[in-house]
Amino acid sequence: MSDIDTHRPPAAATPPSPGEAEAITTKERTQLQLVLSRFVRHKVAMISLGVFLLIAAWAFLVPHVWPHPHTIDRSIPQNVPWFQMWEHPLGTTQLGHDLMARMMKATQNSILVGLVAATIGVTIGTVWGAVAGFYRGWIDAVMMRIVDVIIVVPVLVIYLVVAGSIRGGASWYGLAILIGLFAWTAESRIIRGHVMSLREREYIEAARAMGASDVRIIFRHLIPNTTSIIVVAFTLAIAIAIIAEAALSFLGFGIRPPDISLGQMIQQAQTAVFVRPWLFYLPGLMIVAIVLAINFIGDGLRDALDPRQTMVRR
Amino acid sequence: MRIPKRLAGLAAVAMAGALAVTACSPPETEDDTTDPGAVDLGWEGCEDNPDACHVGPVAEGGEFTMMISLPFEGWSQLRAGANSVYVLQAVEGIFPNLSRYNPSGEFVYDEHFYAEEPHLVNEDPLTISWTISEDAVWNDGTPITYKDVKYIWYNASGNEDLCEGCEPPSTAVWGMVESVEGADDGKTVTVTLEEGANNPEWEVVFAAGGYPSHLAEEEGFDWENDPAAMGESTVWFTETMPTWSGGPWIIEDGTLTERVVKVPNENYWGPQPNLERIVGEVVADPGTWIPALRNRDIDGGSPATFDVDVFRELDTVDGIHYSAGSAGSVWEHIDIMTEHEYLSDLELRRAIFTAIDVEHTTTAIWGDDVPVNQRLNHTFSQLSPYFEDFRTPTGFGSGDVDAARAILEDAGYTGAEAGDTLTTPDGDEVPPIRFRWTTGNTNRANTGELVQEYLADIGINVELDPSDDLGGMLVAGDYDLVIFGWSGSPLFVNGLTQLWTSPSGSNFNRIENDEIDALAAEALEQLSLDDAAVIANQLNELLMNEAAVLPLWDSPAFDFISDDFVNMRPNHNSSARLWYNQEEWGVLAAD
C-alpha cells in the first residue's frame, strides 16, 4: 500500500528506448519467442513462477477435495493446535473453523483481489495514459490534472473512506474494484510519456495516412507497443494490491467475515500471537511468499522484455 | 482490531446519573467482611468474597499505569458529544465520592461526603434532601454546596430558560426537576420534582455531588442568570483539562485521546490515596494490550470489549492477576424485525428463537475457561436480586430443533427440514433472512455464522450482511435479524419505557403491546426500586413471549493487574469496573 508510487522509476529516469520499440514492431513473433527464452533462462523468476503456481493450485484446487469448509462446521473439534490431528493440519479455532480450509480460502481471496485490482488498475492506467499522450493539448492537460488530484489525496485515505462505506461490502471483488479504481495514477504517467514519443514514429504516421481512426491507432498501434511496461506494471500492481488489501483489513476496513483474506487472518490473530503464534505468522509468510514470487516474476519479465536493463558491458 | 467508536457508544452506559452512580468511592472502614491485617493476595478469593479480596499490606507511594481501552474525547460528561465511559475513566476520582455499587452489588453512600444521606421529604411532589459534610470542599477551599448540584440540573434540564446551547447526554432524570434549593450555608440540598413527576431511582440518580460551579463564575460565566453563559460554560468544562478536584485525585497532566496523569488531591477531606500517581494510558488496539502488559508499559486494564484469545494470552504473562466475569453491564441479544413480511408471524419468530442454541454459541465463542452468564431476563442479570428466569420456560435459545419444527408444523408451515425451504401455510417460500451486525465485532460475526447453521435445520436460509452503521440501520429498521448489545446498569426503570414501549424511538423491533406500555408507565410511578422491579418482571414475561428480542448472555468483561499491587478487584456492578476504588489501591509491601 505504502509503496504505490515508488516501485517504478519516475518517467524521466527511464526514457523509452527507441531500439526496443522498433524491435517489437518489426518481428513480432520471434520477439515473443525471444522474450520467452530469455525469461526461461532467468532462474529466480522461473523458480518464483513455480512457487506462485504451486500456491495458486493449492489455494484454488485443493478446497474442492478438502473435506472441511472455511466457515464454521459444528462437527469439527474446537481449538486443536497445529500438527496435532491429520484431519486438521493447521489446527482449528475456538469456533470450529478448520484453519487449513481458512488459509486456502484466504490465499484464494488475496490472489483474486490482487489479480482483479491489478487488471482494473492497469487497464485504466494504460488507456488513460495512452489517450492523454496521444491527444496532448487540453485533453492531456485535463486528464493529467485529474491524476494530480488523485495523487494529492493519499491513496490510503481514499481506500479508508470508501472501504468504510461500501454497503455490506463483505466481498473480495468490492475491495478489488476499489483498490483497482485508484491505483493507476503512476502507471498512466509512464504510459503517457511513452506514448508521446511513440506517436511521432513513422508507422503511426503511416497508419494515420491510411485513414486509421484515433481509436484504432491508440488500441492497435500505441498500446500494444507499450506491452513491456504494461506487463511489468501489472505484476507490480498485483503485489501492491495484495499488500493494500492486507493493510485495509488490518485497519478494520477490509474483507468482512465470514469471508476471509490473509490480511484479515493476521488481523484476527493479532490477539493470539502468544497462544497460537502460527495463526499470526503463517498468513504473513504467505503474503511475503506471494508478493516475493510476483515481484521476482516481474523482474524476470522486465529483463526478458527489455534486455537493455541487464546488459552488462565490461 | 480496531473497534469503531460507534460500537463503543452502544456499549457505553450513558447513564443520566453517571456521576452519581460511578464516580464514587467507599466508606473505607465499615466493611465488616474485612478484618484489618487480612492478607489475600490473589483474585481467587474474589468469587466468594467480592468486596474484600486481594487485600494485603500496602507500601508507601508507587505508581500504577492503567489502560483506557478507547480514546476519551473530552474532559467532562456534561455534553453528549464527549460523553463516554472512557471520559468517565479518565476523570474518575476528581469528583467527590458519593455512593457506589460494591463488587457484590451492594449500594452504599459515602460517609465522608454526606452529613445526612439522601431521603424523601415529600412524596408529591417528590422531594429529596441531603446534607453535604462541612468538610467537603473543592481543592481551592471553596465549599461544595447546593449550587454545584444546581449546575448539573441546569445543564441537564433540557429547559432553554436555564441553559441555551447545552447538549446533555440525557434529560431523562434532571428534566423533571422543578427546583434545587439550598439551606444551612448551602450545605443542605433539596431537590423538588415537578408536580406529578416521579422517579423510583431517586436514591441514586439525584444524589449528585455537583460540578465546581464557582469555577464557571471565575471564568466569567454568569451561569445562574444567563442561559447562554451557562451553555458556554459546559463547553469550557468539556474542553479544558480539569486542574480542580473535589475528590481524592487531581489531574496533574493529560492529553485528550492519549493519557491522563493523576496525583492525590492534598485538600481532600476523606482518606488520602495510597498511590503517589495513577497514569491512564489509552491503548485502543487489543493486539497491543498483551505486549504492553508484558512490557509493563501498563500495569493493568479493564477493557469492555472481550476477545477470548486475549484472555488466553493473559495466561502467558507472568506476575499478573486476571479474571473475567459479568453482572450484565452489557448484554447481547438477537432481535427480530417484527414488521417484516414473514417475521411478523409470532409462531415463526418463536420457532427461530427455539432453534437457536445459545448454550452452544456461548461455548463456541468463549470456550470453557470464561465464565459467561446466560441472559434469561430482559432487565435483570442472573446476579441481580430481582432476577427471574423467563427464557427457559419458553424454550427459546434451547436449540431444540424438534420443538421448533413442532411449532412450525402446528402453525401450518411445511418444509422445516435441513436442505428444504420453509413454506408458509399460504404456500409461499420464506425468502432468505438477513442477519446483521456491526462490522469489526468478531464475536457477533461468529454468532451470525452459527445462527446460519441453526436455522438451516428448520429450512430457513440466512444471509450474513454486516453493517457499518448500527444506529442508522436500527432506526431505519433495516434488518431482519440483528445482534447487538444493550448496556444495563443497576438502574433499570427508565430503560423499560425507552426500549420496549411502542412510542419510543429506541424500540427498534417495533414491538406494539399495550400491556407492556401500561406496565412500563406503572413502573415509573413507584417510589422504590423493589416495587418497580416487581412490575418490571411482569413486563419482562410479556416481552419474552413477544419473541422479538432473544437475550443471549451478559458480555463478560475482563480485568488484569500486575501482582505488585493490592486492594484492586473486579467490580462488574460499576461501569468504572476496576477503577471503582482507586484511592485504596497500593503497592504491595515487600513483607
Add this chain to the structure above:
Amino acid sequence: MLMYSLRRLLAAIPVLLAASVFTFLLVELSPADPLDEIIFQIPPPDPETIQSFRERLYQDRPMWERYWLWLTGLGQHNGDIGLLQGRFGPSTSEAMHIGTEVSQRAIISLRLVFGATLIGAVLGIFAGVVSALKQYSKVDHTFTSLGFLFLAMPIFWVAALVRETGVRINDVVGYRFFATFGATSHNYAQMSFFEKVQDVVAHLTLPTVALVLSGYAIYHRYQRASMLEVLNSDYVRLAKAKGLRHRIVMRRHALRNALIPVSVILTPAIITAVGGAVITETIFRWRGLGVYLVDAINNSDVFAVMAVVLFLGIFVILGNLLADLMLAVLDPRIRYE
C-alpha cells in the same frame, strides 16, 4: 528559479481545491452519519440536543453549502469554519480543535517519518553502492534479497514482529529499553535532558525500525540501478582508462552522478513513509496524524478528514517541488525558468 517555484505553487492551488472537493464527496457520500454516536446512547439525548449538535456540525445545511462554508466561512454562525479565514470547521469531538490537533500531531508524525526516511535512505544508498560495485557477489545478493523481502512484507506485520522482538529483548535483558506505545512517557516534562533523549529513543526505536525497512528497500533498488548505469557509462570507463585512481573515479565521477536520479525519489519515499506511518502509528499508538485520520474516518468527522488531507496534499506538493529544485541543483543540465 523563484519564478518557477511560484508558478508551480500557484498551479497547485486548483489541484488542492479539486482534491478537497474529491475528499469531501468521498466522506459525505458514505452512509455513516456523524450523529450516530450521540443518537445512540441509552437513554437517548433529547431531540433538542441532537438538533443543536446537528447545527453545530452544519449538518442542517445542504451538502454543497457545507463545502462552501468549509472553504470560505461566509454565512457561518459560530466563528469556527472557513478555511480562507484560517478555520478548519467543527469536529464531531467537540473538545478537540482540528487545527490544533493537526499541527500537534503533524510534528509527532513527521518526527517519525523524517527519521525513518533518513535512516532508510542512508542505509539503502550505502548498500546500493556496495551492491553495484560488487554486482552478483554474495554481498549484492544478500542486500538485494533483503530489499525484495522488505518490500514484500506488509508494514503492519513487520511492525507487529518488531514489537514482539522488542518485548522479548526487554524480557531477556530485564530492563525496559523499548516502549511499545506512545511517543513519550507521561512524565516527559519533568525529565532531565539526558532522560528525555533516552525516553524519546526508547519510544522511537521500534516504530522507526519498522518504517526503515521499506525505505531501505526502495533506496537500495534505485541506487543500485543508477550506480550500475553510471559504472557502465562511457565517462567512467574513460576516467578509468585515463588511469585515475579507483577511489577518485568512484567518488568524483560515479557516486556523484549516480546520486542524481536517486534524489528524485526522496519525495515518493517520504510519501510512502507517511502511508506506512499511518499503520505504524496505529500499532504503536502514537498520537499522530495517522491515528487521527483513522479515528476521524471512523467518526465520519468530515472536517477533520479534510484538514488532514489538505495538510498531506500541501506536503506532497511542496515535496515534489523540493525534489525538482534539488535535481536542478545537483544536475547542472537542468534549468527552470
